[in-house]
Amino acid sequence: MISIPVLTLKRLPQYLELLYGFEHEGQDTISATRLAELTGVHMTQVRKDIALTGVVGIPKVGHKVRDLIESIESCLNWKDHSSAFLVGVGRLGSSLLGYSEFKRKGLNIVAGFDTDPSVAGSLVDGVIVHPMDKFANLCRRMKVHIGILTVPADQAQATAELMVESGILAIWNFTPTLLQLDEGIIVEDVDMSASLAVLSRRLSEKYEQDSQQDNKSKNKKNTIDQEKQ
Amino acid sequence: MISIPVLTLKRLPQYLELLYGFEHEGQDTISATRLAELTGVHMTQVRKDIALTGVVGIPKVGHKVRDLIESIESCLNWKDHSSAFLVGVGRLGSSLLGYSEFKRKGLNIVAGFDTDPSVAGSLVDGVIVHPMDKFANLCRRMKVHIGILTVPADQAQATAELMVESGILAIWNFTPTLLQLDEGIIVEDVDMSASLAVLSRRLSEKYEQDSQQDNKSKNKKNTIDQEKQ
């Protein structure tokens, strides 16, 4: 199995989202050119990304929408479901427990866990929430390999370590904590802070650009006014 | 104002997170070398990132923790607060409304909006939720420039357009929808699907690697067994 570049992997769900739309509209084929237009990704890049999933297209026609969907889905392993445990059934945690989108993306959250005894034992959106001390046992017994981390930041590292000891191989980390774990463990951060950082900075840059623009046109206006005199 | 590379912007909050920790422990100075160790980012890269924020260090000593914090925070515009409106007070939306972390990161969610009349009018974590039809008016009057998008996927594009018409300049998009908007509008996606894609694929790659490893050692064992005979 070839290792697909991260940036390609991150673009594949975008194509997929569009492809579902096309299929829904009854469209049979689609060209890389069109996908490029809609995603803003360069045409050649789209071709390379698609090629990495192993599908081949038809010159002059494009790709069969269904083939492309199947190819991307199987490349991302979204066709057969993987079980996951979620730890930390707070605000964010419980919102994820009921997120039906994940099932379509191969992720099956089979149970939640929380240290708070008032939460443990309850059902959140049909998903059972266990007390935290049952984690290790259940994890080994059910051979669950994906852990979703939605605990408060100060418990993130300890919880992650417990996950790894219990047989978790990949952690989907929603906390801002930088986890220090064994080399082999896969950690994927949903980094809201990183995203917010980009947004904030880009907006400041924009403000400054715009105010410079304003000054320029103001100066220009003054010049024109002076010329009139 | 120089344009800072996206990848640098995404790393800055990581450093910041560690720096808060050091400050809390009463540590006065920190070296780029140490930050590199803890983040897994290359030493030279850390130096370049830090340099871009405009701070200068002291050879042989390192950087003053406080200076570095101030420099990164002001670079990300996290020191003065920006107001934001959140649209779509469902599961995810309401979990974000009460997320106190954001206030420390310069984001002040001043109101929520929802089309559902049963949600509108209520308070979620002390934040008022208005009916959607008040959005345009309030947005212009309060000069809010940041919109947080947490509506269902099929309403994302229409809602985003309404935001832009109402004066929103930057959209923090939590939906999987690819927004098609005016060039100048800043869109920052919190792309859970992209993140899940990377996780899923990396895990499949790992499974295959491990099973190959198993086969290899099994073969090796067989060879040894045969040798014994």
Next chain:
DNA sequence: TAGATTGTTAATCGATTAACAATC
């Protein structure tokens, strides 16, 4: 056939890493 498309190979660009001079 001509035009549109695929898919590959070469060129460019940007980000990361290596090497090294400067300094408290």
Next chain:
DNA sequence: TAGATTGTTAATCGATTAACAATC
């Protein structure tokens, strides 16, 4: 002073874009 560190310049690496041959 020697060692540790900063910060810069050069080299490498990987990702993106450009050019082009192949094809239904």
